[in-house]
Amino acid sequence: MQMTSSKFLVVMLCQLIVLPFLFCLAEGQGLKVGFYDKTCPNAEAIVKETMDRVMAVAPSLGAPLLRLHFHDCFVRGCEGSVLLNSTRNNQAEKDAFPNLSLRGFQVIDRAKLAVEKACPGVVSCADIVALAARDATVALKGPYWQVETGRRDGRVSMIDEALVNLPSSLDNITTLLQRWHQKGLSRKDLVVLSGGHTIGTSHCNAFTNRLYNFTGKGDTDPSLDSNYIVKLQEKCKADDQTTLVEMDPGSFKTFDKHYYTLVSKRRGLFQSDSALLDDPNTRTYVNHQVHHLKSNFFEDFGVSMVRMGRVQVLTGNAGEIRKVCSMVN
Template identity: 65%
Template sequence: MATQKLASLFFLQQIIHVLFILHLANADHGLKLGFYQKTCPDAEAITRKITHQHISRAPTLAAPLLRMHFHDCFIRGCDGSVLLNSTKNNQAEKDAFANLSLRGYQVIDAVKSALENKCPGVVSCADILALVTRDAVSMIKGPFWDVPTGRRDGRESVASETRDLPPPFGNITLLKQKFAAKGLSVKDLVVLSGAHTIGTSHCSSFETRLYNFTGKGDTDPTLDPNYVVHLKRKCQPGDTTTLVKMDPGSFRTFDGDYYTLVAKRRGLFQSDAALLEDTETKSYVKLQANTYGSTFAKDFAESMVNMGKIGVLTGKAGEIRKHCAFVN
């Protein structure tokens, strides 16, 4: 009898332990859905309305806003540090070479201004960026996902730290390392790469693939030769101004066409081509290419939630900025 009681007690302790682990796993790093329900109940509705006003006039803003959120989360975590201006003594992230093509700061500022009028000192710039990104993507036929909120704003932004961003010339080993360092999976890597279904790129981001891949005046052999001819017509050596669509035909619409392009060896960057170097990522590319992106929208929503939790500041960490470009 005593043995049975001990066994029951041990089993109960195991269950409690498992439930505790599950609670930690679902704690979302201090974030939660409806974080502003009591302190600023209209926060998400106001954000959505203002984002809609901007995206309806300029749908191409969705891509750089998505990229801005990505670049924010990969440097210091999703703390709004990409929004800070440089100062006399410090060059901020937004002025680093990798971020010079980011656009859409005016959307974040407009939302912040409206929320400060409604609920002063309550909604963080980091949360605004996460919400605006979600709304902008959903407005160009992309998925909608629930954004857990409660992020607080960081007080530091250092341009040199943008070296931690996954580079467009990265091979699969480097890309996997960059994503793993942020707690993201290989699936998150291949899914979030699908963000290249919208937007444009400067020729300079892939020029080496066309004209000097190994330093001998050659082209990247993993790039479709016919596509090389097409790209060379658009991009002359040294061109730093011409923009090329990353997903020709639907660069303003969020869809699964990106994977069809990658499968045909027509991804614009080496990092796109790299997805065919790994068994897991290649399998995902082929699946989406063969099924017209059947699970891409759902997968992208899940990976965006995962990305939005990277290194967040919650509780009393950081601050709630009054203006997104300046610390308080």
């Protein structure tokens, strides 16, 4: 088949010069909406049915399932490596400190089991993670977006890679932008996807340094509203490892844009939330969501989730379709 001039140009550019990884990846990544239409036509409906049943009784799993997709994509790409268990000879991503609080693995396993019954060996665990994140968001009154599918599952998962690649709640704006740029994601993707903090909870130890010992001198974080500090100190003692705090107080089970109001008032729970005010572009987006009644946040969130879902995917003959999500075939 003759290659079109535009595709030929992309291939030549990818071979000759260093480009952001995703630019080269986009031409041949093999993802598309409806990838399983012929091979497993009910795949997405089966995942949705599983998610609807889970979310009806355990809506608090919505945020963890969204986070699971995020943590998967930032380490080795969206290829399901976060689902793999450690073995006798290897410590997997799942056991890295930032991932110890991840939940929802049993939901992915449940959806995988249901899909396997209908279409054995066809649908990847990585795609189920991406679909579950969307369906969980919708169940919490959030946006719907078309999920591109066609990912295959990776065979490698290493604890050290999670420590190096995952953004931290302690990151400043410079570090955040660097981490996201390394994945081919933009400033807008950063500020939009940070809006996912509108749902869910966090353990106190993810932010107590801001309340008690920010610079090592027993002080508080000046970027955090002083009145909010007092309220958080009432909930979290300095050594608290177990208490959970709502990231978006009052509506942590509803996906909305209220997160940006909190950030604008210097009440974002994490340093990474407050950091969005330290860049003119991300700050402008925050303020836009606060002051405009007709919000484009839901639409933007779907677009950025699709972009994130393309990071370093395995397609075609790469990787495998796992039979069980927690182990390689």
